[in-house]
Amino acid sequence: MEFRQQGQDLIVRVPGFSLRDTLCCGQCFRWEELPDGSFRGIAKGHPLHLSQSGETITFYQTDESLFCSFWAPYFDLETDYQSIRQFLSFNKTLRLAEEYAGGIYILRQDPWETLCSFIFSQNNNIPRIRGIISRFCEQFGEPIADGLFAFPDAERIAGLTLEDMAPVRAGFRAKYILDAAKKISSGEVDLEQIYLMNLQKAEEELRKINGVGPKVAQCILLYGYHKPDAFPVDTWIKKVLAKYYPKGFPKRASRYAGIAQQYLFHYIRTAEKEKAE
DNA sequence: AGCCAGGGTCTGC
DNA sequence: GCAGACCATGGC
Numbered sequence: 001m002e003f004r005q006q007g008q009d010l011i012v013r014v015p016g017f018s019l020r021d022t023l024c025c026g027q028c029f030r031w032e033e034l035p036d037g038s039f040r041g042i043a044k045g046h047p048l049h050l051s052q053s054g055e056t057i058t059f060y061q062t063d064e065s066l067f068c069s070f071w072a073p074y075f076d077l078e079t080d081y082q083s084i085r086q087f088l089s090f091n092k093t094l095r096l097a098e099e100y101a102g103g104i105y106i107l108r109q110d111p112w113e114t115l116c117s118f119i120f121s122q123n124n125n126i127p128r129i130r131g132i133i134s135r136f137c138e139q140f141g142e143p144i145a146d147g148l149f150a151f152p153d154a155e156r157i158a159g160l161t162l163e164d165m166a167p168v169r170a171g172f173r174a175k176y177i178l179d180a181a182k183k184i185s186s187g188e189v190d191l192e193q194i195y196l197m198n199l200q201k202a203e204e205e206l207r208k209i210n211g212v213g214p215k216v217a218q219c220i221l222l223y224g225y226h227k228p229d230a231f232p233v234d235t236w237i238k239k240v241l242a243k244y245y246p247k248g249f250p251k252r253a254s255r256y257a258g259i260a261q262q263y264l265f266h267y268i269r270t271a272e273k274e275k276a277e
Numbered sequence: 278a279g280c281c282a283g284g285g286t287c288t289g290c
Numbered sequence: 291g292c293a294g295a296c297c298a299t300g301g302c
Contacts (some may be wrong), residue, residue, distance in 0.1 A: 026283060118283075125282035128300060132278035171298030176285085213285045265283075 001077045010059040010067050014077055016085075018103025019052040022075070025104050029117055029130045030137070030151075039223045040148070043074055044110055047145040054139045054259065076105045076226070088253055088260050093244040097260070097267035104262055107223060111185060112190045113151045114224030115146050115209070120217045135168045136177075158179035169177045176211025183209055195225060202227070222258040231257040 023031040023039055031041035038051035046053040048071065055274040059067060071076060085102045120132045126128040134247040140156055141149035158181040183189040189209060194202045199221065206217040214233070221230035231249075233241070241249060253260050 121282090122284040123297080124284085124299080125301080128282080132298095169299070172285095172296090173298080205287065211285065215284060219283070232283070235281085236283070271282095 001072070003064070006066055008063075010064065010079065012057045012059065012067075013055050014057055015055050016053075016082055016103060017052075017057070017075075017077070017105060019050065019057060021103045021266065022105045022107070023067065025101070025262060026126055026260065026269075027104075028107055028109060029133045030125070031186075036094060036250045042144060042148045042150065044070065045142075045144060045150045046070060047148050059218060074108050076108060079105070080233050083107060084256050084259055088256060088263070090252060091250055093240075094250075094260055094263070097263040098258055098269050100264040101266035104266060106226060106228065106259060108164065110151065111194065111220065111224040112154055114220045115180055115184075115191070115206070115212070116151075116157075116177055119180060119209075119211050120173055120221040121219070122173060122211065122213075122216060124173075132168055132170050132173075136170070139164075139167055154181045154184040158185040173211065176209070180212070181208040193222075194214045198226060205242060218258075222261075228256050228258045229254055231261050233261075234265075236265055237261060239270050247276050 001012060001014050003010055005011075019039060020033070020037075023041070030043075031039050033039055035091065038049060040049045042048065042049075046066070048062065051058050051060075057275075059071060062071065063208070081102065085098045085191055088098050116136070117129070117133055120136075124132075136148040138150035140160070141255075142152075144150050153184050157177060160178060160181070162174055162178065164175065170177065171234055190204060194203060197205060202221055202225070203214065203217040206212050206220055207214075208248065212220075216232075218230045220234035221227045222232060231254075
């Protein structure tokens with residue numbers, strides 16, 4: 001990864017990285033693709049507009065200090081994904097998935113936002129998850145920039161009633177969000193401590209929250225805590241496991257099982273659709 | 278109309 | 291421990 005300032009923008013070269021695949025692969029729900037193919041979004045209260053052309057990413061209106069302290073870690077630009085991809089390619093299906101979806105980087109998202117996002121995700125589809133989260137932030141988050149809202153903090157949400165949540169149209173998930181907010185803001189569950197825990201303890205801790213089961217917990221650990229061995233199993237991954245790994249997922253991949261999972265998820269959902277066309 | 282969507286809880290065996 | 295009903299909502 002190399003970068004340089006160009007006027008008010010920051011220009012970054014990241015070979016192998018795909019901005020679109022990274023932002024549209026289902027790990028995050030708040031980035032919007034504009035008609036010109038660029039993306040606009042907000043993370044930890046920082047608004048951003050960026051685009052990709054070839055191996056070059058342009059972070060508009062971004063200075064070096066914010067890039068180094070926040071955006072480079074957020075997009076995980078310091079990690080060597082080429083060697084991870086090579087490591088995973090020992091298996092034929094993994095190699096195909098890696099070749100197809102290897103441009104995906106695993107973001108370092110905020111744990112609280114990730115927790116809520118994947119509670120909203122249960123028994124739901126990606127477009128509707130995006131809509132729910134968008135309404136949630138518009139209703140309860142601070143306006144930051146034109147049309148962009150911060151993700152509301154747990155303390156704010158803990159003070160809401162189910163009635164307040166109605167406009168979000170989250171269905172049965174609304175009560176889980178309120179339970180999460182109460183347990184986080186009261187300190188009953190400490191999101192900071194989870195960074196220090198191993199996978200199993202971390203999952204146990206997260207599952208103290210109503211509406212957080214194994215799949216949601218693993219998503220939070222992978223996308224919110226950047227634990228690359230977390231392995232979320234949803235309906236799509238179940239199909240992959242049944243079809244390609246009836247004897248179990250290769251143990252050799254377990255160190256990067258979450259990244260493999262993300263490649264497989266994107267591969268099975270989009271590559272097969274393309275083939276059908 | 279019925280099924281599915283990045284599931285979890287609760288009940289009954 | 292494990293299957294099965296049930297849970298809101300929207301797109302197809």
